[in-house]
């Protein structure tokens with residue numbers, strides 16, 4: 001008999017599925033990595049497992065401890081799942097822009113949720129970052145601190161990067177991922193560039209976010225709120241290491257949502273809004289790709305987390321988003 005002895009053993013080894021050329025808009029081989037097949041439903045399961053087990057080995061997390069973090073949802077779900085499986089308590093400061101589906105999922109693992117406003121400065125005492133910091137300082141909780149923790153990119157350098165390299169038999173030439181904390185792109189980017197220095201690493205963020213300016217070394221300017229969940233920043237974060245990314249592309253909320261709806265309706269590939277953004281960024285670089293390119297685009301989570309949001313026509317109309325989905329490009 002072959003079976004896992006814990007849900008944690010089922011994290012990783014996620015599949016790749018090809019995106020047809022008519023949708024990708026280019027002749028390259030485009031492979032979408034389905035991170036939502038992880039048991040907690042997103043790429044953040046990997047981070048949660050890696051950070052908690054590393055910190056246990058270092059003696060920084062002990063039996064009976066409580067783990068906390070600030071999150072737009074997926075890290076909360078991943079950490080709550082790993083905490084439940086290992087017998088820890090967990091508490092999360094979750095931004096009020098997070099879908100109710102994600103908030104309910106975090107609670108279902110027995111975790112505590114504190115809702116915090118998303119549209120305040122990062123150093124506002126009521127904001128997610130400062131609430132999580134205070135929980136750790138005043139109550140002694142282990143603050144995972146995904147935005148600044150070097151173990152975040154390290155998790156993807158150790159795990160997700162080699163997985164992509166092996167799955168593509170070393171043929172990957174371009175990798176496209178969203179940037180939220182920057183952990184995914186920095187860890188995978190570092191690994192792929194060490195293997196092949198000409199591999200292109202493309203980051204994606206919503207319009208109004210600061211990663212493009214951070215990457216270019218430009219003055220940061222004023223961040224603007226956005227509706228796509230999981231990507232974008234209003235502050236400089238240590239998990240994003242600019243030298244492992246070649247280019248940062250910005251995508252509007254509306255385009256991201258339409259792309260996610262299109263992938264769902266035309267391929268049966270139900271994805272979240274950040275995957276929609278990544279797909280739009282792929283479209284933006286399609287003229288630079290040739291038939292010899294192997295592009296991996298990363299899908300962090302699935303559409304089921306956003307049924308009450310951009311998959312709802314009412315929600316789209318209420319937020320003045322267009323509903324046209326005619327995005328097929330013939331090559």
Ligand SMILES: Cc1ncc(COP(=O)(O)O)c(C=O)c1O
Pocket residue numbers: 044072074075178179180181182183184185229230231272274275300301
């Ligand atoms: C849906 C979604 N997409 C993309 C990301 C970005 O990943 P990272 O934080 O590693 O940059 C996140 C992170 O929370 C996410 O939740």
